[in-house]
Amino acid sequence: MLGKYNLHYASNIVFHLHNANEMETSTMNHYLTFYEIVIAVVRPAIVIAILTGLWLALQRATLPPRRRVTTWLAVAIPLVVWLALIWMLAAAGVFEFGRIRIPLVPLAVILPPVIGLTLLIRSDRIATALDAAPSSWLVGVQVYRVIGANFLALWAYGAIPGVFALPAGIGDFLVGLLALPVAFYLASGAAHGRAIAVAWNVLGVADLVNAVILGVLSSPGPLHHLALDHPNVLAATYPTVMTPAFAVPLSLILHGLSLWQLRRRQTCGRYGSIKDDAAIEGSASSQIKLSHSHYPKQSRMELGLRLSR
Secondary structure, eight states, X not given: OHHHHHHHHHHHHHHHHTTOOHHHHHHHHHHHHHHHHHHHHHHHHHHHHHHHHHHHHHHHTTOOHHHHHHHHHHHHHHHHHHHHHHHHHHHTTTTSTTSOSSOHHHXXXXXXXXXXXXXXXXXXXXXXXXXXXXXXXXXXXXXXXXGGGHHHHHHHTTSSOHHHHHHHHHHHHHHHHHHHHXXXXXXXXXTTHHHHHHHHHHHHHHHHHHHHHHHHHTSSSTTOOSOTTSOOOGGGSTTXXXXXXXXXXXHHHHHHHHHHHHHHHHXXXXXXXXXXXXXXXXXXXXXXXXXXXXXXXXXXXXXXXXXXX
16 A cells, blocks of 8 residues: 555655646556566565575585574575565655655665675675686576666656666666676686676676666755756655665665675685686585686685685
């Protein structure tokens, strides 16, 4: 009931501003209902895919069973609770403009990546799991970004301003469209695969930062300087707000982990200690191997200790 209320609330505000007729409003409501169903399937599927990938990575890292379970739960529980909390707040209309004075959408975008990446990067077990997992995983999983085309559909309905919808929608769709080709190329072990993956991550982060900035500048608030005659009201209502409040910060975390993984693999690869994706796919039981002929015994011992934590 809360979701349906917010669908009508968002549609009525936008179309009232533009004097739309009843048929356009009805069509808009049908589309938002369809989109609500889509994200009800896709968002949990993304979380399941991430947690499945983490479990497989922990298995490849050959961690003791108890550490494997506790590490997985340490990520799974906060991730599921985060999704559920954002979902409930969004459906209740808490993120809508004018409900409270605190700018919840910007906070929802900024705080999770800052807190999440800080904790994850400080974890030796997560580092070991990333070293054991193919670097293509964190790239390919972001194929869900194609759903960003939703902004283009809302712009076509006249629901959100083009100054935000066009760059945000096209950028997100492009990043999602390139995710699988880049992941397959990286997994093949072809030349410049890591460089292309880094470039894709930079593109993905730039797209998200640009979308957040344009979203703030085109929405009601103290920083509203764009689309003054057509404010970006719908972006803060359910179900559309699930994108900036959950998908954007989650994507930033995945980009951060992917870049960290690629950097670790490049750095450790100089000593022959971590295989590339093709080698990892071929042998899950020997994903980390120390070379005894290319660097001193002391460096070998230090690297082995760091990767075995």
